Amino acid sequence: MEDDALLTEQMAYYDDGAVEYDRQYTEYEQLRKLLTVVDDLPITGDVLELACGTGRWTALLAARAHSVTAVDASAEMVAIARARAASPKVRFVRADLFEWEPPRRYDTVFFAFWLSHVPPARLPDFWRTLAAALAPGGRAIFVDDGPSVAAQEEVLADRTVPVAMRRLDDGSQYRIVKVFHDPRTLTEDLTSLGWSARVRPVAGHFVGVAEPPSNGAQAVARS
Numbered sequence: 001m002e003d004d005a006l007l008t009e010q011m012a013y014y015d016d017g018a019v020e021y022d023r024q025y026t027e028y029e030q031l032r033k034l035l036t037v038v039d040d041l042p043i044t045g046d047v048l049e050l051a052c053g054t055g056r057w058t059a060l061l062a063a064r065a066h067s068v069t070a071v072d073a074s075a076e077m078v079a080i081a082r083a084r085a086a087s088p089k090v091r092f093v094r095a096d097l098f099e100w101e102p103p104r105r106y107d108t109v110f111f112a113f114w115l116s117h118v119p120p121a122r123l124p125d126f127w128r129t130l131a132a133a134l135a136p137g138g139r140a141i142f143v144d145d146g147p148s149v150a151a152q153e154e155v156l157a158d159r160t161v162p163v164a165m166r167r168l169d170d171g172s173q174y175r176i177v178k179v180f181h182d183p184r185t186l187t188e189d190l191t192s193l194g195w196s197a198r199v200r201p202v203a204g205h206f207v208g209v210a211e212p213p214s215n216g217a218q219a220v221a222r223s
């Protein structure tokens, strides 16, 4: 796909910047507060966490789950997450999520600040893969930046794939995919794919809980 180079640069940004990543959780109280939404979310059973990063959410998920399988492409991120969320309940997998296929089904698939990094053209496949990874009665639960956060980013105009620029302390620059989903539009998009979704805004961010289509509905959504 034409966005391959962008996704490689996005992976490099997070790998190279892993040691700087946690600073935002120290600096932004709003982000720390957002972590508490986990307490009210239906996190149950065996949980698959996509793009676990430094494990900020992983540790909280582990407290609620039977098990957590946390996946991230960055070796540096996974090393930090391993130290933070060490538990017999948690298993880490280093993998590129655009290649990796879940080997089993999970009761919950959770992802924080990952959906915004999935190029729009890949979203139907992304949601299809998630639906296939959920056990009967399972749910996808997600947290991300809403449209108002775009004002704090250096967004590049006129791109087929929405792109933002990020810089690390050493001055290096990277392009990343950054889609600021609007909660209402996201709900409509998921509904058109056959999902049953509730996405609510939370202080500039959004929190979503979604159930996949039944097999019949999925077939209709695909056609």
Ligand SMILES: C[S@@+](CC[C@H](N)C(=O)[O-])C[C@H]1O[C@@H](n2cnc3c(N)ncnc32)[C@H](O)[C@@H]1O
Pocket (backbone or CB within 6 Å): 007, 010, 011, 014, 015, 050, 051, 052, 053, 054, 055, 056, 057, 071, 072, 073, 074, 077, 095, 096, 097, 098, 111, 112, 113, 114
């Ligand atoms: C915005 S961070 C989110 C981290 C964590 N979920 C959080 O909310 O703090 C995005 C994460 O996606 C990971 N990532 C980027 N590209 C990836 C890919 N292709 N496959 C798997 N993980 C990827 C990065 O390494 C990074 O940890």
